[in-house]
Amino acid sequence: MSTATSFDVYQVPEEHEAIREAVRAVCDAKVAPNAAEADETGEFPKASYEALRAADFHAPHIPVEYGGAGADALATAIVIEEVARACASSSLIPAVNKLGTMPLLLAGSEELKRRYLTAVAAGEAMFSYCLSEPEAGSDAASMSTRAERDGDHYVLNGAKRWITNAGVSEYYTVFAVTDPAARSRGISAFVVEKSDPGVSFGAPEKKLGIKGSPTREVYFDNVRIPADRMIGEPGTGFATAMRTLDHTRVTIAAQAVGIAQGALDFAKGYVQERQQFGKAVAEFQGIQFLLADMGMKLEAARQLTYAAAGKSERGDVDLTYFGAAAKCFASDAAMEITTDAVQLLGGYGYTKDFPVERMMRDAKITQIYEGTNQVQRIVMARQLLKG
Numbered sequence: 035m036s037t038a039t040s041f042d043v044y045q046v047p048e049e050h051e052a053i054r055e056a057v058r059a060v061c062d063a064k065v066a067p068n069a070a071e072a073d074e075t076g077e078f079p080k081a082s083y084e085a086l087r088a089a090d091f092h093a094p095h096i097p098v099e100y101g102g103a104g105a106d107a108l109a110t111a112i113v114i115e116e117v118a119r120a121c122a123s124s125s126l127i128p129a130v131n132k133l134g135t136m137p138l139l140l141a142g143s144e145e146l147k148r149r150y151l152t153a154v155a156a157g158e159a160m161f162s163y164c165l166s167e168p169e170a171g172s173d174a175a176s177m178s179t180r181a182e183r184d185g186d187h188y189v190l191n192g193a194k195r196w197i198t199n200a201g202v203s204e205y206y207t208v209f210a211v212t213d214p215a216a217r218s219r220g221i222s223a224f225v226v227e228k229s230d231p232g233v234s235f236g237a238p239e240k241k242l243g244i245k246g247s248p249t250r251e252v253y254f255d256n257v258r259i260p261a262d263r264m265i266g267e268p269g270t271g272f273a274t275a276m277r278t279l280d281h282t283r284v285t286i287a288a289q290a291v292g293i294a295q296g297a298l299d300f301a302k303g304y305v306q307e308r309q310q311f312g313k314a315v316a317e318f319q320g321i322q323f324l325l326a327d328m329g330m331k332l333e334a335a336r337q338l339t340y341a342a343a344g345k346s347e348r349g350d351v352d353l354t355y356f357g358a359a360a361k362c363f364a365s366d367a368a369m370e371i372t373t374d375a376v377q378l379l380g381g382y383g384y385t386k387d388f389p390v391e392r393m394m395r396d397a398k399i400t401q402i403y404e405g406t407n408q409v410q411r412i413v414m415a416r417q418l419l420k421g
């Protein structure tokens with residue numbers, strides 16, 4: 035006999051569906067109209083940021099005690115999914131605000147949280163996450179950025195690469211080596227401000243997709259910061275970086291689901307309009323089978339993502355596995371679904387007259403960042419083989 039609880043596992047709560055409706059309304063009206071231009075010009079979509087900020091969707095995960103909306107992990111995933119459905123670049127506003135601040139939420143002192151999270155919640159500042167380096171990508175622990183203690187300060191030197199929203203963000207979580215002999219246990223995390231003397235940025239990368247989200251190098255040239263800007267204890271930075279990714283891979287999965295939903299929605303409308311051989315192409319079974327596969331993969335990706343969001347919220351022990359699985363599965367699904375959406379539009383899909391080619395280019399990054407999908411498979415296999 036079934037109980038109500040066993041059904042609830044598979045039911046998104048009503049208040050979360052209400053959040054989806056609210057985000058969709060804002061995005062349809064004020065984010066989607068800027069998406070093609072952000073892609074074309076490669077400029078940060080300020081109008082979209084303002085719209086998200088006005089509705090409190092720019093950093094929904096920040097707890098109420100720091101002035102935030104206090105959205106749980108599922109609600110945050112739904113916000114990111116819905117923004118990505120309209121504009122993948124803009125979805126990196128709530129996603130990277132969560133990525134940048136998660137180390138603080140997991141390991142920061144009360145004083146640091148109060149100082150920095152309130153500004154992000156108020157929409158006065160964005161927060162980026164600086165882990166990758168030119169020579170340290172998948173092998174992030176081999177980083178060479180140094181932080182050396184000097185009295186009650188640390189002095190940072192080095193370069194981070196591929197930093198999302200660099201230059202636009204006021205604040206940066208920076209991972210740096212404080213004890214080279216200790217390898218990954220000699221890495222510490224710090225909050226660095228854009229205005230700290232010695233911080234500078236490289237030119238924006240010219241990318242395949244998410245062109246409205248600036249990606250730049252960040253340089254640290256004798257950046258002197260107070261020692262109390264360290265997040266957590268010395269040597270715990272790498273563990274904090276990895277714990278952060280366990281939670282935020284769920285948000286990349288949500289981004290992938292949103293991009294795929296946008297492509298499926300557009301393609302579904304198109305095939306019902308487009309006439310060939312005297313009828314709508316949606317009447318051909320070959321097209322119907324393609325649509326069915328797209329919908330099926332999308333829903334499987336969404337369910338896995340929401341299950342992982344539940345684990346993130348509860349802090350379940352198998353979050354590492356589920357975060358990696360959701361990110362990997364959803365991003366692979368998004369790549370397939372967006373590619374099929376281009377196919378459904380035929381030659382028109384291959385042009386900038388329609389949004390699906392942008393969605394296909396945007397989907398590709400979800401297979402690469404926050405750990406490539408090869409790295410996600412390493413993470414999953416390690417979890418499976420452990421113990």
Ligand SMILES: Cc1cc2nc3c(=O)[nH]c(=O)nc-3n(C[C@H](O)[C@H](O)[C@H](O)COP(=O)(O)OP(=O)(O)OC[C@H]3O[C@@H](n4cnc5c(N)ncnc54)[C@H](O)[C@@H]3O)c2cc1C
Nearest residue numbers: 163164165166171172196197198249402403404405406408
């Ligand atoms: C647009 C964009 C935004 C980004 N934003 C951020 C950000 O905000 N903050 C941040 O810190 N980083 C960011 N990144 C960096 C991103 O996380 C890295 O690019 C990614 O982790 C891969 O590192 P890499 O590019 O050096 O590739 P490499 O590590 O050089 O990998 C090259 C290839 O080898 C494969 N590979 C590597 N090791 C293994 C292995 N052991 N087994 C099997 N295959 C392997 C990889 O999967 C990949 O296919 C961003 C990247 C991009 C492109």
